[in-house]
Every structure is written in C-alpha cells, then in structure tokens.
Amino acid sequence: MTKDSKVQLPVLVAGGGVAGISAALDLARAGKTVHLIERKASLGGQVASLDKLYPTDHCAFCPLWTEIRSCVLHKNIVLHTLTEIRTVEEIDGSLEVRLAQSPRYIDASRCILCGRCVPKCPVSAISSGPEHAYPQTYVIDPQACTRCGDCVDICPTAAIDITGELSQSTILAGEIIWATGFQDVDISPLEDYGYGTHPNILTSLEFEELTAESGVNKGAILTRNGAKPKRIAFIQCAGARDLRLFPYCSAVCCMHALKQAQWVKRRSPEIECTIFYTDLRAEGRHYYTYYLREIGSGAIELLRSRPGLIYTLPDGSGIAVTYEDTSTQKRLIRVYDMVVLNGALKPSLTSGQPDLAGLTDEEGLMKGSYSRMYPCGFCREPMDVEASVVQASAASLEVFLGGSSHGK
Amino acid sequence: MGNDRSIRCFLCRCHGEISRVIDLDEVARALKSHPGVRSLDVRNSLCLEEDMDVLASRVEDPDATGLVLGACSLYARGDRIRTALEEKGISPDTVEVVDIREGCSWIHHGQPREATTKAIDLLRMGVALQRHRENPDEVMVDPVREVFVLGAGPAGISAAASLVRLGVRVHLLDRAKSPGGLLNLVKRIAPEDVTSDEYLSQKQQTIFASNGGVSHYPGAKLISAHGSAGDFTISFSSGKTEHAIRVGAVIVATGAKILMPDGLYRHGNLEGVLTGIELERRFKAGQLEGNRVVFIQCVGVRDRKRPYCSAICCIVSLKQACQVLDVDPQAEVFVLHRDIMCPGSVLEKYYRDAMARGVRFLRYEQDRPPVVLGDENVDSVEVYDALTSEMRRIKADLVVLSTPLAPHDDAGRIAELFGLNRDEHGFYEVRTLMHPLETKREGVFVCGSARWPVLGRSAVLQGEAAAMKAYELISRGTLAASRLSTYRERKFSLARVDHEACTGCGNCVAVCPYDACSLEKKEGALKSTVNLIRCSGCGSCVSVCPNGSIQLPGHSAMAIGEMLKAVCEQGS
Amino acid sequence: MTDRTEDSGNIQVVLEGAGRKIVVFACTWCALIGADGAGKKRISLPATFRVIPVECISRVEADAVIRAFTSGIDGVAVMGCHLGGCRHNGANLRSARKLELLKPLLDTVGIDSRRLFTSYGTAHEYHQFAQAIESFCSQIGEMPPVSAWSRSFVRAMSARGENE
C-alpha cells in the first residue's frame, strides 16, 4: 500500500501464451504497467496452434482470442513481439533486462492488409500471418527475406521498412513473470519410436496442426501425403515418463490424445483409432467425464501397453507398431497409416539462451521461486490451460505481495 | 418517428481495396439523400492517423452525432478505429463501423454492381442502427474494499492471508471450530512431506497477526447473501450474535466432504478394513498394527454412480504406503489401482520414488474388482491382475479403501445463496479455460476442492489466484457496470425495461442466464428490473418478452426492424 | 404444397434468384469471425446476403425472424457459437430451441422452413462460413420469393408488427 518514493517499476512478463496473457491482464487490471515480451510475431503461444480444447471441445482460438484482444487494447500493457530476453541482472533491488527485438519490417499500425506486397516478393517471404492472429497484419519472415526491397514501393500506406535491424534495448523492471511455456521436441534420438523415418510418424503438435479446422486440410483427416488413413495409433508417454529423455509426465497428452482421437472419429468415423497408454491420466476437472464420453461409446480402442519398436514397413505401405498383448504376453505387430507420438514436450526457457539456463532444474523446468522472478504455466511444470491460468494469477499476486513486503 | 441525431458518414477507399470494386460515387449519391445523413466524405484510409484526425475534427458535439464509417471489418481495423476515436473523446457507442471490405468488396470482387448495391444496403443499415440507437444505461460501481471468504481450509486461508497482505480487509468464516479444513485430519502432507501444522502455520500467522485485518469467525453459520459484484451483503451467526457485513467480492472455499464407503469391500463389518482418513487417524495416534497393507483405489468412484476421478486419492495412498514403510521398512505394501494419477513432474517423481522404495502396484479392472477375504479379521485380498491376466491372492493385515472427495451436502444451498451453477457431479461450476475460478455471478470466485478435488498445493494456488481476482475487482476504484467484467474489455449494451409496457409476466426472469432480471413492485404492479451489474447484454430476455418492453438500447428491436427495412428498400 | 404452387405463379414475372435478399444474424464471437476470414481470403460469394452482427444469437427472437420475412427478406440465417459453448452462460441453447420450434410454424404459414437456416459453432473458419453461405444463398435463389400472402399473414400474426 505504502508507495515507495521511487517510481513504481513496470513488471515484465516473458511469454505470451495463455499463462503470460493471463498474468499480464491480471497485473494491468490491478494497476501495474506491464511489458509483455513474446518471441513470436503474435500472441497465443501453443494454444493458438491447437484445434479444439478439452474439456469444452470448442475451438481453441475462441477463449484465447478475447483475452488477446483485451491485452492488445489495454492501456497498461506494452506489447513487444518478435522479442526475446537476453540477460537479466539484479541491480539495486530491480531487474535490468536486456531485450533483443527482431525487426517487424511491416508496421502493424499502418498495414491495411491489402496483400499487394505478397506477389511482389521474389522469395515468398511475405504472408498474412497465422490464421487467427490478432491484431491482423502481414508479416515478413526475416530469415527468408533477402532485403531486395521490391515490396516497399507497392505498399500504399508506406508500412514496409526493410532497413530495420535487430535492436537491443534495456528495460528496468521490478519483477519478471516467466511464462515461456513449452516446445515440441525432436525425439528421433529415441530410435525405437521411429520419428523421422516416415512422414506420417508425427508429434502431437504436428498432428494437431495437420488436422486443425484452420489448417491446410480444413479439418479433414489426411496423412502428410494427402491420403485418407485407415488406422491411426496414438502412442502415449513417448519420450515422457522415460528416464532417457524426460522423466516427468507431460500432464496434457492423455487428454489431448482422447481429444484428437475423438475428433478423428467425428470427422471420419471409419478411421480406426488406437491409443496405446500406460496410465490414462484424466484426473482434472470434468476430464473423466470427457474420457467416458469417448471411451464409453467404444469407438476408440484403448490398449494398455507401451509399444516396443515402431518402424516403417520395408515396402513403405505402413508403419508397424510392436507391442505386448498383456493378456497373452505375446508380442504382436499392428500396422498403421499414421502414428502420433504424444508425450515429449520440452520447457522452452533454456533453448538458445545460455544466459538464462541457470534458472532451470535438472529436468529443464523452472525452479519454484527466485528473487523477484515468478515462473508460471508450462515452463514451471507441465500443466493444462486451466492450471496455467490459475498459476498465472497466483504469480501476479506474488508480484504484488513481493513488492509490498519489500517496501516494509 | 426518427431521431434527431445527425449522422455523418465517411467512406473509405482503402487505397482501392474498396473503391476498385464498389462504385463509391454511386454509394455517396444514394446515401447523401438518405434521411438523417448530414454529411458524407470519402477518404483514402480511415484507419490511419491522418484520416482519423480529420474525422474527429468533424464531430463538434459527440453526443448528438452518430458516425457511420464504411470501412473494413471489426477484427481487421475496425476495433482500432473505434479505440483510436475513443482516445479522441468519441464514444464507441456513437461509431458504427460498417464492413464493406471483408464483407463486401473482397468477397464480391467479380460482381461490382451487386457489390455496390450491397454496400448501399449495408451503410443504410448502419445509419438505421445509429439513428435508432439509444444511449445505454449505465451505473457506476464503487466496490467495497472488503472480501468475504467462506471456508478456512488451505484454499480459504491462503486467499485470506494474501488479501490481508495487500491491505484488504477480510471476513473469514468457517463452520468448523478450528481452521485448516481437511488437512487438520492428516498427519503428513504429500508431496511436500511436512506436517499439516507446518504446512499452514505461516499463513495462519499472517492472518491472526493481522491486527484485525482478518475477522475470523470459527463455528459460524451462513444465513443469507445478497447483492452483486462490488457490493454484497452477507449475514451470518457466530455464537449468539448475528452479523451483517458488506463486501466487494466473495471467495467460496468450502472444500468437499470425504465419502464413506457404505459397506463396500466389507468396510464396517470386517476388522482391518479402513478408509484413508481412518488410517490417517492411526498415523496421528501412532498406532499402526500389521505390516501387510493393501490399498484399493477408486472405491465408490469412477463408476456409474460417481463417474468422476477425485484426483487426490492416488497420491494420498502413495503417501500412506510410504508412511507404512517408514514405520516398518520390511512391510509389504500393495496398491491396487485402475490408473495412477500423478500428472506433472512433482507427482510423477513422487510415484517413481514410491516404486523405488518398494511399494508394489497392481492394476485391476473395473468389472473385476478385488475381493476382501477373512472371517473376523482381514486375511487376504483376491484380485485379478490385469497386467498378467492372473488371479492373485495377497495376504493382508490391513486393507485401506481410497475413497474420493464428494460435494458437501449443503452445496445446493450455498449455490443458491451465491447464484452458482453446479456441475453434473455437484461441484460448483466455473467459467472454463481462461477463467477457471470465475463463476456465472460476477464477483463470486470458487477455489479449492469446492470446485474440484485438489491437493493442498493446488488449493493454495487457487486460493491465491482467487485473491488476485478479487483484488482486481475491488482495487480498480469506481467503474462502469458495463466494464466491470474481466471477461471482456469491450463495452456492452445492457438490457433496459420500459416499465410502462412491462406486464410483469416474468418471462425474462425465467430465461436470464445471469439472474439479472427480477420482478419488483413499481407503483403497485410487478415490473421487471434489470441489475446492470449482473447483466451481460446477451439479449435472451429481449427474445422472450411478449411485448417488447425489454430491449438492448444499442440494438433494439426497432433498430433491427429499421435495418431490415433498409435491406429491402432498394430494388423494390 | 398448393400454397407454394400459387407462389411461383405470382413472382416469376419480376425476379430471378439474384434478386433475393438474405439476412445473416452472425454472432460476433463465432460466425462473424468466419465471415471476416472469408473476406481476408477473398473468397468469392453470392452478393445476396447482408450480415447483421449480434452480441449473441439469443438476442434473435422469433419476432426478428418473422419481421424479416414481413419486410421482404427471403432467407434468414442465424449463425452462432457451439450450443452451450457461448459466452453468455449457455444462453444460446435456449434460443436455439426456440428457433427450431419456429421452423414448423413457418411451414404452416407457407414460408418454407428451409428459409430459416441455423448453424451453431460450425462457421468460425473462413471455409465453413463460405460454404454455409454459398449453399444457403443458392438454395434461396432456387426458391421463389416469399408470397405476398405469407408475408401479410405473418405480419398480422406478429403482435409487435401492429404496434408501429
């Protein structure tokens, strides 16, 4: 309550996924100035690339979208997209954060979405951005762009400036909320899963993107080659609960496997779906009801078994999954057209940022608490959307409490 | 008829994106002569600062003017235009952004004539809406800076302790004599591995050392609750005295009850068959006999009668299994389960550790549950092992039944008092996903096991999160009811009743999803009244009123009627 | 049936399919987003429909639908969120039920109930919206306009119509 004589420092929220967005809104509504830092060009995190969400079974972007709009329109929130945190240093009880912002090239406040720049680009570096991004703006992929400048003159509102460079800046923050979430993992080092040996052995996120209503196939269930699969296997705990890769349980994959299998069934009832699982962790709010709804109908086969080897058949006609039939203890083989590897998800703080690597524990997750820094969401512990949002609010509270007890 | 609000139209060429398809000259001609239209301009890009300044400068009297802008969709640039104009002092209520780009020129690019006709229609509809718009009702809310917390378990305590540290006065009520909730009955807390006293002591100290920041009412009884976000009145009795307090927000943290097994697995008539909580009592008393212990999971739950997973009991049994091993490292401990629910990193590690310590796990199938054998005392448990497909007989001294948490018997009454919905299992319903602790009643939050069974760690987190949400509400100072909701940042048109026309039929009361309508005596007759703090502007009431006496002022039936007429005007 | 044969006798004189007018009540949280997406993708659609954005389709009372038909509209689409998945505590469920009840009623007054199209949570993607609009518009285009008799009949039926 008692205000320090020094000016109130802003709070920095790292990561614009569901956790980061919720934290930013909580803080902003309660009166803080917030800098929301997002590595990508738009907010939403992983949920933005999902199709539907359990347990509601409604579209993922819808609940997310309102919050993103609120964030963008809130006057206490300063948004930094295409920005990463480089270093954090504690100086005199405040945090000096160095940021690196990639150039946007297209000024979102001027881009009227006419799309004239797209055909001008010789290397197809310009696109209209993710399907449900907000605010809408065209984007130039900085990696692909050759700075030829062909697009600049066509833009009727002079929104394009390709002279931009990576810019460094420093923010003095009172606190940081870490909400950097997770990433997909390449699990090809675990050779038994066969990832990388066949185009239709997919990670969970790849499958979700491939089959999303807003995706390339408009919700149709098709393999990478555009064919209609007859059988799909969902392999649970692939690379998770596995001491070779991630010892932890990723907490979300049992439920999203049910979700994915169910949506396959709704769209193409003739496709056979099998879920190979260890424990079906449907313990969250209304999750068991969700589980019963899908399993009760018997349409989806549940097989309690951890598959051994997954490999491409020599003639390329399918993907073989070997497993043990627990009732007969025989090793069996089944052939599938698509195999989805659900499990391995990696907390995304450490990747590419050695300066921050010290913040995480041996499993790559953020530790419980730090001085003036509060982690929440998936980077802290694997968790679903609701838990991430709850933890984000609790972290926001910590910001207020930490500040006030410090002042005393 | 009509309205003297003067309408100023602006058409956007959008650098050709609109004007290339739509003949804006023709549109301008058609609109200029349209009743109510006072002026019309065609600009290059209304959404850019340059044009916005010009636009704002044309509005001398924002209250008497309606702006109709023929531009792009709300989600493209329309939102931006409205926000930018708001910063210039023009209320978004008076600005109608008519989408003639995404909704017209871009989807009818091959049909310029039809597109032009359509653009005229759409703009006339916009004009009709602005002309027949009434200023929305608004009440200001100045939230009481105090919070009511119901239930002093880990969730309620952490909410109260957090709020008091933020300088908010808290009223903490529990029907039990001592705080701590269910954890009082538990010896050690997993996965933190501390005693329950240690677990809660820090928070409890904050509360009881808060110099009256928290009024704690143990052994109290809730009597009634009224009001809405920012101002609730709650009365309860504590001892012989009755209290009535006013608070700005309510946090429901009433937890759940422990389900008793009702004779399942011969509980109650065979010595040695205990529930988890009975085992806790033995731990507390330091009396544990026997070293062959079998835990049976999912007792009375995940079945037809209670088709949910209670989420905590697997970990509770793992903890208790380890506690048995603490007492006697030679003990033989089995956990018979259907799935072990240990999601995440901390709990999964707890599971691995229990396995490493020698706790043995055996999976049974729902339709072949274990059978407890014995005459007077437990002798053994017979179970079909789903992994090896064999019948097994396990010698046992104790059988521990892992029963779930279930909603309290008085949950229905509490729900009624605070206007909560309950889910199919009886737990309090919340707004899902991005608003996991908020309920249909703005300003009432639910946390802990009252919402869904959770461990202490989640109960504490949810308590803190609920405290944050309550703080957001009450710390914002005076604000307009239509902006109250954290559910959206946009301003809404809320329902309004014409008391002369209302016949008091009560249809609106029956359908309102937020209990915002109620019948009250006005000049001797019952009339509907809208609580603007609760109303969300959904319009359900409008659709059932037999005589049109309840309306959304920004979108009245009259306005929609005029819009429909505008569609049909041309070409007939 | 007979009513409809009379209908076609009446109108063929004046209009062909393109002249029909269709209104679409689109929920701002769902179908309007699909509509926006269709625009962004420059999908070519028939120009006969006019969108009226609404906060929630529970606001679209039977009366608004009837009023549309009396005003001269030939097709009404009501497009909202997943049933029960709406932002107003499931408000759209109840209103959806009402609209479904209205359909047989329309048939009895000679307004083919296919003229009232409802969609719940299936038009939020650009391709879904485009597909829904295209098929509805072409369906209405193939039907004759609503007969004058039906229009006046429902006008008389609608209490609020008289108030003005």
Ligand SMILES: Cc1cc2nc3c(=O)[nH]c(=O)nc-3n(C[C@H](O)[C@H](O)[C@H](O)COP(=O)(O)OP(=O)(O)OC[C@H]3O[C@@H](n4cnc5c(N)ncnc54)[C@H](O)[C@@H]3O)c2cc1C
């Ligand atoms: C296939 C799949 C399906 C799922 N389905 C569901 C479901 O149906 N229901 C459900 O409840 N949950 C589901 N989940 C879980 C859900 O995705 C997570 O709970 C949620 O995304 C966690 O949110 P977050 O904000 O913590 O992290 P994220 O969503 O990962 O967001 C983190 C954000 O931080 C950014 N970022 C990362 N590092 C940096 C940095 N250094 N600097 C700046 N920004 C950075 C990222 O770009 C990202 O935008 C699913 C998960 C998967 C994999």
Ligand SMILES: Cc1cc2nc3c(=O)[nH]c(=O)nc-3n(C[C@H](O)[C@H](O)[C@H](O)COP(=O)(O)OP(=O)(O)OC[C@H]3O[C@@H](n4cnc5c(N)ncnc54)[C@H](O)[C@@H]3O)c2cc1C
């Ligand atoms: C056998 C057993 C062992 C457990 N072991 C562990 C463990 O090791 N680790 C762990 O983390 N969790 C454990 N738990 C779970 C833990 O008890 C719960 O997570 C926790 O109690 C939930 O906290 P809560 O505040 O939501 O609810 P509760 O603890 O249930 O507290 C609710 C409070 O509200 C009060 N109340 C209820 N209704 C009313 C009313 N109408 N009016 C006034 N007051 C009311 C009650 O008196 C109570 O004090 C265990 C549970 C059981 C049953």
Ligand code: SF4
């Ligand atoms: S040309 Fe300019 S205004 Fe048009 S899409 Fe490209 S950046 Fe945006």
Ligand code: SF4
């Ligand atoms: S949630 Fe994921 S890691 Fe955990 S048990 Fe299920 S599939 Fe395995």
Ligand code: SF4
């Ligand atoms: S937590 Fe475990 S014991 Fe409890 S209901 Fe769920 S699966 Fe059964």
Ligand code: SF4
């Ligand atoms: S608009 Fe909706 S919330 Fe408001 S009073 Fe009417 S029915 Fe209730």
Ligand code: SF4
């Ligand atoms: S439905 Fe209409 S007439 Fe009936 S009580 Fe409500 S406002 Fe009054």
